[in-house]
Amino acid sequence: MPELPEVTAVQKKLTQYIVGHTILKVEVRNSKIFHGDPQSVINSTIQRVRRFAKVLSIDLSNGFSLVIHIKLTGQIIYRGPNLILPPDLSSKVIGGIPGKHTHVIFHLDQAGTLYYNDMRRFGWIKIMKTENVETSDFIGRLGPEPFGELTQDIFTKILASSKRSVKVVLMDQGKMGGVGNIYANDALWKSQIHPSRSASSLSVSEVRTLYTSLLYVLDLGIKHGGASELMFVTPDGTEGSYQNHTLVYGKQGNVCPRCKKVNIIRYVLGGRGTYICPHCQKEK
């Protein structure tokens, strides 16, 4: 699911394919997910693609930006003269490109096309002034990011200030930006910390271990190009491979890869699937 590593993979591919290209025409097929006047981006050139936690900002030459949150099933697919979706990945794009889940199409120069596909329509695209992106509704409220402002010291303060379960705090975008369910589960397993424990109850050494583990699994995710769960693909149709390397996420019933004594179990915490080794991760 699109978390920091997945959105990073999209950002890299978009940068590679669309920077320098000009938007000639915008087709909005579903106005519910598109906010702003499409006319305001016509004939502008794509300058850069930034990422804020799980959100992308495509900055244009005319002072506007396209801010995109792909949520769970959003796909940004690029097709150019020499770059089409590999046929074997068509099953990853439910409904086809363009198809019943294609909500916005950007026609670029040099015969390039950018499709926004989103089966569950949770994602959104907003047009706003580039100067307002960082203080906008969602982005302005984001907490510090791993590999960014989230130092171990700040991480320690965040956990100490909340009685909520540590997993919920890791995934709270207002506390820290970019961590979702897959990497929260894996970081906690690697740290041998039970996800339901109160964040403020962690010892100094546990917090240190968790910080290191979080950066480790996120970095591993980035190296694998993200996890292609829930139809995640990058703009050229390539998939990430972290789903084949998860530590506990989705592994219920498998023996714990560390202690090899008991099986990984799944339970629900904060309304989300949560995976632990009951032997390695004690609740108290």
Added chain:
DNA sequence: CACTTGACCTGTCCGC
């Protein structure tokens, strides 16, 4: 104010 739960969606999977 801190925190929890349900809603938003639709394709897939499972049991009957």
Added chain:
DNA sequence: TGCGGACAGGTCAAGT
């Protein structure tokens, strides 16, 4: 074979 229900999880609004 078909159908109903559970499930997937990022975020927000409504609830405790």
